Amino acid sequence: MAEEKEKVEKGLKLADPIESTIDISTQEMIARSHKLGIETVFDRAVNMKPCNIGLQGICCKNCAMGPCRLPLPKGGIEGEDTRKGLCGATANTIAARNFARMVAAGAAAHSDHGRSVAEVFMAAAKKKTNAYKIKDTEKLIAVAPHLNVATTVEVDGKTLDRDTDEIAVEVAEKALNEWGKMEGELLYLKRAPKPLYEKWEKYGVKPRNIDREIVDIMHRTHMGVDQDYKNIVKQCSRASLADGWGGSMLATDLQDILFGTPSPLQSEANLGVMKKDHVNIIVHGHEPVLSEMIVAVAQSQEMIDYAKQNGAAGIQLSGICCTANEVLQRHGVPPAGNYLQQELAIITGACDAMVVDVQCIFQNLANVAKCFHTKLITTHPMAKMEQENVVHIQFDEHYALEDATRIVKMAIENFQNRKADIMIPPYKSPQIAGFGVESIRYHLGGTFRGTYYTLNDNIINGRIRGIAGVVGCNNARTKHNEHHITIIKELIKNDVIVLSTGCSAITAAIHGLLTPESAAVYCGPGLAEICETVGIPPVLHLGSCVDNSRILLAATEVVKAGGLGNDISDLPAAGSAPEWMSEKAIAIGHYFVTSGVYTVFGGNLPMSGAPVFQKYLFEEMEKMYGGKWDVTEDPMEHAHKMIAHIDKKRKELGIDKARERVLMDMADRQKLEA
Ligand code: BF8
DSSP states (O other): OHHHHHHHHTTOOOOOHHHHBSOHHHHHHHHHHHHHTOOOHHHHHHHOOOOHHHHTTOEEOSSTTOOEEOOOOTTOOOSSOOOOOTTOOOHHHHHHHHHHHHHHHHHHHHHHHHHHHHHHHHHHHTTOOSSOOOOOHHHHHHHGGGGTOOSEEEETTEEEEOOHHHHHHHHHHHHHHHHHOSSSOOGGGGGSOHHHHHHHHHTTOOOSOHHHHHHHHHHHTSTTSOOOHHHHHHHHHHHHHHIIIIIHHHHHHHHHHHHOOOOOEEEEESGGGSOTTSEEEEEESSOHHHHHHHHHHHTSHHHHHHHHHTTOSOEEEEEEHHHHHHHHHHHOOOEEEOGGGHHHHHHTSOEEEEEEOSSSOOTTHHHHHHTSSOEEEEOBTTBOOOSTTEEEOOOOGGGHHHHHHHHHHHHHHHGGGOOSOOOOOOOOEEEEEOOOHHHHHHHHHOTTTOSSHHHHHHHHTTSSOEEEEEOOOOOTTSOBTHHHHHHHHHHHHTTEEEEEOHHHHHHHHHTTOSSTTHHHHHSOHHHHHHHHHHTOOSEEEOOSSTTHHHHHHHHHHHHHHSSSOSSGGGSSEEEEETTOOSHHHHHHHHHHHHTTOEEEEESOOTTTTOHHHHHIIIIIHHHHHSOOEEEESOHHHHHHHHHHHHHHHHHHHTOHHHHHHHTOOHHHHHHHHO
16 A cells, blocks of 8 residues: 555556556557556546546636635535635636636637638639649539629629639638628528527527637636626627537538548558558648648658658558548548547557647657657647657648658658567557538438438438437546447447547547448447448548538538428437547537537536536526537436437427337237237
């Protein structure tokens, strides 16, 4: 015991690999990190416990009279809640302000990503860069009207197609304007079902422009401004909608137009995609503008030859986090892992370069890279690292190919510097990724109709019980991947089709749920039949976290196809973030809720210390938007809360009976026949 205490005091307590993750390659790499004496997030998580007051969301550090902490008294509150900070701020105000600042940070991250893409898009549209060209003109034409850009012109009484270059420049201008326009409302709001748009109008939450709603949160949560938690939540709704139906949706659309709209393709996932005899380059972060160029350069014959001259058999490109999802969905580049595996990819000893941009990048990567030959390369002016072993190659879209070439060459030349034994865990899973609004229409809509009719039909007849969006991060406070997989398996077992993005989608791939064959193993009979007939996996990978906008638009298409109500909140659908950790997840959760989706988070939501505020999010919001928040630590309960909600919606739609008929098993049928 004393020995154990000493270990803890010296920071030497080590994570148990089996307790830390359900993924065998991650278990093996944690064990290797211990053997090599390299600390990872898994070890830090067992040594540092979270702050109990922060966990409850009731620590206010928005001014220097604090931090003021308002813990819930043991046994809860009887009678009036008299807790106050020095200025008098109540627990509800404090928790709401903290929540709002998370929404602001999350919306800012997604939307600023969108802005970077829009700037590159503008450069491409104006032909100021040779590296980028408009790839998907069909999507350009489809998106243009949503930004009030005409796609045809009248000449001499005839309607002619407008020049695509001209359309592209105007789309870029209109898109960029969405971040800072002085008047009006976000143009994409009108893409939502009409009843939803009218709810936003009624409750006064239509975003004015993207930046303004984020600045507004920072202002109103400053000391001594908004002191009404309901009014603070109202601004959270505006800012999160500016993310989901603004910055994120623009990021997705402009990326698709610029780099190609994804369509289903085959790939693999997990650390085993790295190759010992190849130059391994890992792209990590979120913005695909540079990684697109790295893909192009790494696949060039010149670079492959250069790799061979340097003793390697070729170049293996792989990804971590959402940059991985971006290059996966458009090029089939395999993800080497999700959020919690980033240090482990370097600990293989085979990572010749890890190229990072923005968001979800551990500061400790530099310390881990120091133990190996790995070149850790930062590329974004906004995200530098102070350690000396980190190289900064600032990405400039005007010299994108040159920057990418410099990075790929640096990785190749580093191949010969490998010093440690290589250990790449030999595990990877096949996957089909690259789904989106368009491909769901193609696969589940039927070629004649080209709509979501068949999907709706199968929801109505009960083969598909409902739709779940399962998204988001890993969190070192939860056993890595366990909750994602438990929840997803329980959903598909109950015939709920899953749309997934972000690290959740990578997790599903790693555990073999992104193949059509997995349907026969894990799905209920109705969903299995659909997957088998159409040849799709029961879990559809819709891309990165900004691509949660694809889920909003897919849900909108389902509403439009008819038979399942008039609004997203009418659908037998639910949202989930089983292992969330990032502020972006809170922004996403809130725009899902404000778009009418019942959304369950795993682990903890930092608001339990302010029960009145929590009740507002968990119960009252539903009365306005039809969506609401929920949280639970138990993954089975999590899945069943979603299924119960889906069943409630089926009942309200009057389609619960259809499902009862469909799900008769053989014995039931025989009884009937008899
Ligand atoms: O934006 S799921 S850990 S990588 S925050 Fe980060 Fe979470 Fe992964 Fe993508 Ni989304």
